[in-house]
Amino acid sequence: MNFPINSSPHVLPITSVPIIMRHVLYALIPSTIVYVWYFGFGIFINMLIASIAALISEAIMLRIRNRPIKPSLADGSAIVTAILIAFSIPPLAPWWLPVLGASSAIVLAKHLYGGIGANIFNPAMVGYAILLLSFPVQMTHWIPPQIENLGFQNIDLWSTVLYSVTGSLPSNLNLDAITQATPLDIVKGGLKNGISINELRSGPLFSQLGGYGWEWINIFTAFGGVYLLYKGIIRWHIPVSLLTSITIFAALFYLYDPNQNLSPSFHLLSGATVLGAFFIATDPVSAAATNQGRLIYGASIGALTYAIRTWGGYPDGLAFAVLLMNLMVPLIDRFTTPKIYGQQQ
Amino acid sequence: MLKYPLFQSFYGGVHLESHKNTSNHKQIARDFLPSRLIIPMNQQFGSDAIPSVKVGQLIQKGEVIGKPAEKNTTAVHASCSGRVGAIEKHPVPTAGKVSTSTCVIIETNDENNIAAQKPPLFKNHLDKLTAINHAGIVGLGGAAFPTAEKLNRKSSHCEMLILNGAECEPYISCDDLLMQEHATEVLRGALAMMEIVGAELTVVVIEKDKPKAIEAISNAIETIGSKCIRLTDIPTMYPTGGERQLVEALTGKEVPSGKYPIDVGCICQNVGTAYALDCFFQLGEPLINRIVTVTGQGVKNPQNVAVPIGAPIVELIKFCGGYDGEVSQLILGGNMMGYTVDTDQLPVTKSTNCIITTKKATTPKPFEIWPCIRCGECIPVCPVRLLPQQILKAYENKNFEELGKLGLSECIECGCCDVVCPSHIPLVENFRKAKHLRMQEIKSSELSNAAQKRYELKTQRLSSQHANTEKLHADLKESIKESSKNDMIKAAVERSKKRRDKK
Ligand code: SF4
Ligand code: SF4
Numbered sequence: 001m002n003f004p005i006n007s008s009p010h011v012l013p014i015t016s017v018p019i020i021m022r023h024v025l026y027a028l029i030p031s032t033i034v035y036v037w038y039f040g041f042g043i044f045i046n047m048l049i050a051s052i053a054a055l056i057s058e059a060i061m062l063r064i065r066n067r068p069i070k071p072s073l074a075d076g077s078a079i080v081t082a083i084l085i086a087f088s089i090p091p092l093a094p095w096w097l098p099v100l101g102a103s104s105a106i107v108l109a110k111h112l113y114g115g116i117g118a119n120i121f122n123p124a125m126v127g128y129a130i131l132l133l134s135f136p137v138q139m140t141h142w143i144p145p146q147i148e149n150l151g152f153q154n155i156d157l158w159s160t161v162l163y164s165v166t167g168s169l170p171s172n173l174n175l176d177a178i179t180q181a182t183p184l185d186i187v188k189g190g191l192k193n194g195i196s197i198n199e200l201r202s203g204p205l206f207s208q209l210g211g212y213g214w215e216w217i218n219i220f221t222a223f224g225g226v227y228l229l230y231k232g233i234i235r236w237h238i239p240v241s242l243l244t245s246i247t248i249f250a251a252l253f254y255l256y257d258p259n260q261n262l263s264p265s266f267h268l269l270s271g272a273t274v275l276g277a278f279f280i281a282t283d284p285v286s287a288a289a290t291n292q293g294r295l296i297y298g299a300s301i302g303a304l305t306y307a308i309r310t311w312g313g314y315p316d317g318l319a320f321a322v323l324l325m326n327l328m329v330p331l332i333d334r335f336t337t338p339k340i341y342g343q344q345q
Numbered sequence: 346m347l348k349y350p351l352f353q354s355f356y357g358g359v360h361l362e363s364h365k366n367t368s369n370h371k372q373i374a375r376d377f378l379p380s381r382l383i384i385p386m387n388q389q390f391g392s393d394a395i396p397s398v399k400v401g402q403l404i405q406k407g408e409v410i411g412k413p414a415e416k417n418t419t420a421v422h423a424s425c426s427g428r429v430g431a432i433e434k435h436p437v438p439t440a441g442k443v444s445t446s447t448c449v450i451i452e453t454n455d456e457n458n459i460a461a462q463k464p465p466l467f468k469n470h471l472d473k474l475t476a477i478n479h480a481g482i483v484g485l486g487g488a489a490f491p492t493a494e495k496l497n498r499k500s501s502h503c504e505m506l507i508l509n510g511a512e513c514e515p516y517i518s519c520d521d522l523l524m525q526e527h528a529t530e531v532l533r534g535a536l537a538m539m540e541i542v543g544a545e546l547t548v549v550v551i552e553k554d555k556p557k558a559i560e561a562i563s564n565a566i567e568t569i570g571s572k573c574i575r576l577t578d579i580p581t582m583y584p585t586g587g588e589r590q591l592v593e594a595l596t597g598k599e600v601p602s603g604k605y606p607i608d609v610g611c612i613c614q615n616v617g618t619a620y621a622l623d624c625f626f627q628l629g630e631p632l633i634n635r636i637v638t639v640t641g642q643g644v645k646n647p648q649n650v651a652v653p654i655g656a657p658i659v660e661l662i663k664f665c666g667g668y669d670g671e672v673s674q675l676i677l678g679g680n681m682m683g684y685t686v687d688t689d690q691l692p693v694t695k696s697t698n699c700i701i702t703t704k705k706a707t708t709p710k711p712f713e714i715w716p717c718i719r720c721g722e723c724i725p726v727c728p729v730r731l732l733p734q735q736i737l738k739a740y741e742n743k744n745f746e747e748l749g750k751l752g753l754s755e756c757i758e759c760g761c762c763d764v765v766c767p768s769h770i771p772l773v774e775n776f777r778k779a780k781h782l783r784m785q786e787i788k789s790s791e792l793s794n795a796a797q798k799r800y801e802l803k804t805q806r807l808s809s810q811h812a813n814t815e816k817l818h819a820d821l822k823e824s825i826k827e828s829s830k831n832d833m834i835k836a837a838v839e840r841s842k843k844r845r846d847k848k
Contacts, residue, residue, distance in 0.1 A: 003675045003687050007774035009760030010680040010703065011361065011515075015767045017715045071713045117716040117768075235725075284720035289734065291725055338730040340752040341356075341589065342602040 015232075017116075021076030023233045024279065027224035028083060031275070034220045035087075038145045038213035042091025042160045047083055049164070050098035054082035057103040061111035077116055081105050084124035087275060088319070089131060090142045092160055092179065094167040097138055101127040121326045122286045125319045132314070140315070141179040144205060145213040154178075183211030184271045184315040187262060196259045210269035218274040225278025237291050238298035239277040245302030246273060253310070267306065271316040276305070280318070286326045293329075293336035301325050349548045349575035352597040355590055357728040358582040359761045361515050361681070363554060368640040368647040369518035373526060375651045377664045380453060382425055383692035384655035385437040386411045387446035389483045390490045391418040396449055402429045407462060407631055409479075410449050419481045419491050424633035424653035427453035436688075438677050440488045440696045443686055451655070462629035473541065477622065480631040481695075485617035487678060489696040492618055496541045503542040504610040507595060508535050508549040508619060510558060511579060511586030514679025517699040519636040520616050522649045524551070524558035527620055528565035530627075532574060534619030537626055539573070542612055547574045549616075550591055554581040583681060584759045588613045590728050602755060617698075637693055639665045643672035643702030652693045658700060659689040668702065676701040681760045715768035723762035723772065729755050733762035733772050740779040745786045753779055 035043050058078040062069045072078075085101040105127030113119040132139045146154045155169075155178050163169050169178075181189070183205050190200040200206070209215040228234045250264035267273060272280070281287065281301050288297040301321045308317020387393040394411030398404060404423045411421030428451065435448040465480075467473040477493040484490045486509060508531070512520040524531060535547045549566075551559050559578055566574050579585050579594070589600045591613060598609040606613050617636065624630040633654055640647040645666025652661055658675075662668060676683045678699055723733035731752050739747040756776050763772045 003672065003685060003689075005687055006674060006685050007771060007777070008680075008682055008684060008758070009763050009773060010674065010676055010683070010685070010701075011760070011764045012705075013712060013766065013769050014764055016712065016769060017718060017767050020720075020767050071715065075713075075715060077718075115716065117718045284718050287719075287721075289719065289721045289724055289732065294721075337732065338724075340602075340731060340755055341593070341729040342599045342604075342755065343752060 017075045017077070020233050021080050023228060023231050024080050025076065025083065027227045027233075028087075028221075028279070030223050031087075031217055031221040034213075034217050035091075038147070038217065039091040039143060040146045040155065040160060041157045042093070042143070042164075043086055045161060045164050046086040046089055046091070046093060046098045049095055050082035050086045050102040051079050053099040053102040054078040054085075054106050057106040058111075061107055062115075065111060065115065067115065072116065075116070078106055081110070081124045081127070084275075084280060085127045088124070088128045088272065089139060090179075092141075092143045092155065092163055093138060095164045097131060097135065100134075101131045104130045117285055119285055120329070122280060122283045122322050124283075125280060125322045125326075128319045129323060132319070140181060140185060141175075142182045142185075143178055144180045147213075180205060182271070182315060183214060184309065188309075188315045191260065197262060198259060210266045211271075214271070215265075215269040218269040221274040221278065225274065228278060228282075234278065234282040235291065235294070237294035238282045238287060238301075241295045241298030242277040242281055242302040242305075243268065243273070245299040246306050249303060249306040261310070267309070271309075272318045273305070276301070276318040276322065281322055281325075286322075286329065288329050288332045288336065290333070290336045290338060292338075293332045296332050296336065297325055297329065300328070349546075349577040349595070351577060351579065351594050353594055355580065355582060355585050355594050355728070356730060357726045357761060358584060359726050359765060360581070361583050361764070363581070364516045364640070364680075365518045365521070365554070367516065367642075368638050368649060369521055371646075371648040373522050373636055373649045373651055374664070377650050377652060377656070377661065378425065378453065378455065379653060379656040379660040379664075381430070381657060381660070382423075382427070382449075382451040382453060382653060382655035383435055383437075383657060384410060384421060384424065384449045384451065385435070385439075385446040385692060385694060386421055386448065387437065387439060387444070388421060388481075388489060388654070388695045389419050390440070390488065391415065391494075393446060394418065394421045396432050396447060398429050398432075398449060400429050400431060403427075404429060404451065407633060409631075410451075413478060417491060417494050418478065419483055419493075420479045420631070421449075422481050422631040422633050422654075423449075423451060424655055425451065425453040426456045427451040436691060438686060438691050438694055438697060442684065443691065448655075448692070464627055464629050465625070470541070477625070480625045482618065482621050482625060482632045483695050484615055485621060485635055485695060485698070486615035487696050487698055489694070492614070492622065495612065495614070496538060502610060503544045503607060503612050504546065505596065505612075506535060506539050506542065506544045506547040507588075507591055507606070507611055507613045508547055508616055509586060509588070509591065509613050510549055510551045510555075510562070510616040511591070512555070513552055513581075513583045513586035514681050514683075514699075515583070516640050516701050517638050517679050518640075519638045519649050519698055521555045521558050523620055523636055524555070524616055525561045528558075528561040529568065530623045531616050531619045532562070532565050532569055532571075533627070534621070534623035535574065535614070536569075536571065537622055538612075538614055538619060544612065545573060548595060549574065549576045550586075550595070551576065551578055552581045552585065553578045583761065584728055584757075587728060587757060587759065589757075632695065635693070635695060635697070637661065637697055638699040639702075640699065641676075641702035642704045643669055645669045652697075654695060655692045657689070658691050658693060661693060661700070662689060662702070670704065672702045673705055674703050676703065681764075682758065712769045714770060717766075717768055717770060720767060722765045722767065726761040726765055728759060728761065729757060731756055733776075736779065737770065737772060737775060740775055740782075743782075745783050748779060748783050753783060756780070 082102045089097050105123040109121050109123035109126035110119050159170050205212050246267050247264045250267040253261040254263050288294050304321035305318045392414045395414050397412045398410045406426045408423045409420050410423050413420050430452045431450040434445050436443050437446045465476050474493040474497055482492045510520050510524050563576055592600050592606045592611050600606050621632045634651050636649050637652045638649050674685045676685050717734055736751050758773050760773050
């Protein structure tokens with residue numbers, strides 16, 4: 001009998017890139033549901049448009065770079081990027097916003113660096129940053145929670161689709177009337193104008209813990225994150241260090257002056273904190289490699305996010321914090337290389 | 346009985362499906378008698394033994410058929426009685442690969458009476474070591490390093506004998522069964538080793554997933570009543586059974602790169618080796634059998650078998666009920682570090698601890714391969730604390746200097762990084778190629794360095810020769826000039842003399 005010769009180990013692989021990406025998508029389901037509950041179906045439309053744009057750009061770039069198209073399209077990484085971008089743009093947005101975001105993420109941040117695994121920056125955050133810098137108005141006009149007794153004019157699915165496709169609303173709706181800044185935005189602007197946190201937080205967009213609705217989105221995002229931890233898709237180092245460092249900074253400043261500084265719970269439960277901790281900063285490609293390095297990486301992102309939110313020019317600094325730390329990864333990796341067994345340092 | 350505590354936990358490693366219960370529920374089969382033996386002369390680390398029998402000669406079980414070629418190598422014995430059918434070259438599985446070796450082929454008969462044996466007597470320590478070599482005893486964990494040689498490393502004091510019964514690789518259960526059935530003999534062998542190396546303590550290491558072996562050994566320790574044998578049960582994790590990993594976990598000391606455990610006061614021996622040594626000391630039996638785990642989905646009756654060395658694998662499989670349907674590959678050793686062979690016509694050697702027959706091909710992986718996504722999964726699992734992803738990158742860039750810095754040569758090819766990689770990159774295969782290329786590179790750079798040196802020497806020699814000739818020429822010219830000058834003066838003097846004379 002003749003048998004084939006193969007290289008060891010002779011073991012079936014435990015996991016694969018598509019499996020990882022699939023679990024990431026599963027883990028985003030709870031927060032998506034809560035998001036729809038508070039902000040309507042707009043995010044669905046954005047997810048759909050962004051995914052299509054991402055897949056098309058991915059296919060075109062693979063074609064141009066002369067790479068096999070099918071395995072890379074099927075690995076799901078482009079979709080994950082697209083979904084994360086959909087999470088970071090307003091639910092009510094013209095169609096070209098998700099298209100631009102997703103395609104610039106895939107083309108500029110991913111393929112110009114050499115495709116999956118070779119990119120320095122987190123593609124979703126590059127897409128978001130480009131949108132925020134180019135279209136600050138569209139990117140910061142959020143709709144208020146679509147809850148009946150909150151006192152805001154709500155928008156139905158049909159009008160959302162109409163706005164996405166044509167860029168204008170039905171005549172009975174006024175864009176200025178139905179859009180609002182995000183809670184983090186309001187606090188930032190308010191503090192600048194000398195309004196105290198207490199006054200600001202008595203507004204209808206705020207709740208006990210954070211921004212109205214946002215606290216639940218963040219909490220359900222955390223459930224998804226715990227699922228990823230449980231499945232072994234991500235390790236605890238980045239989320240834990242990131243959330244801890246934000247909490248510590250927020251607590252210090254909050255204790256110093258609760259009227260000028262937001263509470264730790266507000267920092268944790270508004271904006272993209274939890275999404276960032278579990279889904280964005282943990283992007284394997286652009287994060288630090290070793291566990292030790294990841295603790296440093298996560299903690300630095302937390303600190304930078306706090307700093308940008310508090311003193312910087314943008315209401316939510318997470319994206320920029322991630323991008324800045326992406327730049328530092330080679331340095332972190334260099335200094336956290338474990339000592340090889342049996343070798344002198 | 347006292348347990349020996351771990352100094353620190355193991356670094357890295359992965360939890361694998363153990364597959365041990367495929368083969369560990371049956372007693373060791375001891376009635377396997379092959380019709381033919383292919384006994385290789387290179388069953389050990391070091392140079393081959395020299396055949397000492399003739400074709401046609403009748404030989405008895407246990408008789409020497411290969412004499413050690415050098416002082417530090419081992420003898421080879423007939424593992425069954427029979428007639429020498431041929432002495433010829435044959436492919437043979439050795440530690441890590443198949444190579445060709447001179448083999449003595451024996452057509453066995455069923456007389457099988459063992460050559461007269463009695464417990465050996467030794468005059469002194471050296472005598473004992475030589476006797477162990479002559480009994481053909483080598484490490485049975487897989488590397489087949491001569492045991493006497495290992496016990497003889499006197500570079501430093503040995504404090505601890507680590508008796509390795511961890512058996513962390515999936516599928517293999519031969520040590521497990523051996524400890525269950527022969528705990529006392531194993532420990533007696535360990536005591537004998539301890540005496541030879543002068544250690545004060547033996548620690549038997551067994552993975553927690555072998556409760557029966559643990560029980561048998563701890564009972565035996567109590568029966569023997571020796572205070573210097575301890576047991577430690579270690580977590581079920583691959584590759585806790587690696588020598589260096591064990592030394593670190595038990596003592597907290599790392600074996601320095603390029604050194605041996607003895608350099609930090611430890612000696613590691615496999616439980617099977619201890620058993621073989623005991624058989625020799627108690628009964629005078631040389632090493633002619635070993636226990637082999639025959640397992641996997643592709644064989645009808647997976648089990649452990651006491652196999653005469655040199656038995657063809659095909660006969661062993663037949664003994665275990667034959668193949669069960671289509672078999673996709675034949676692996677010698679465990680499924681993590683073992684290697685596939687293309688034929689079952691090979692003999693079982695002293696390093697064959699396990700034969701796995703699989704039904705589904707696992708490599709080349711029938712899966713997509715993606716580029717490295719830098720997920721870092723490979724890093725915390727590496728027991729040597731390497732950075733597999735960076736080694737891969739350096740290899741792809743053919744950056745040999747970087748490969749050296751990243752510790753490529755320390756990689757034990759355990760495969761942990763490989764199995765956790767979500768991109769299905771065959772990391773171990775790549776690292777093996779990288780090691781090979783790097784060695785070539787180093788060699789060729791050494792060669793070119795040597796050539797450079799030779800060239801420099803030559804030019805130096807030539808230029809000095811050149812300088813010498815120049816000088817010679819110059820001197821000659823000078824002397825010619827001198828002499829011609831002298832001649833001219835002489836001639837002039839002569840001439841004036843003549844003129845004067847004429848006058
Ligand atoms: S194969 Fe080499 S690099 Fe991979 S885990 Fe084992 S020792 Fe580390
Ligand atoms: S496990 Fe594979 S994909 Fe992940 S970093 Fe290591 S080599 Fe790259």
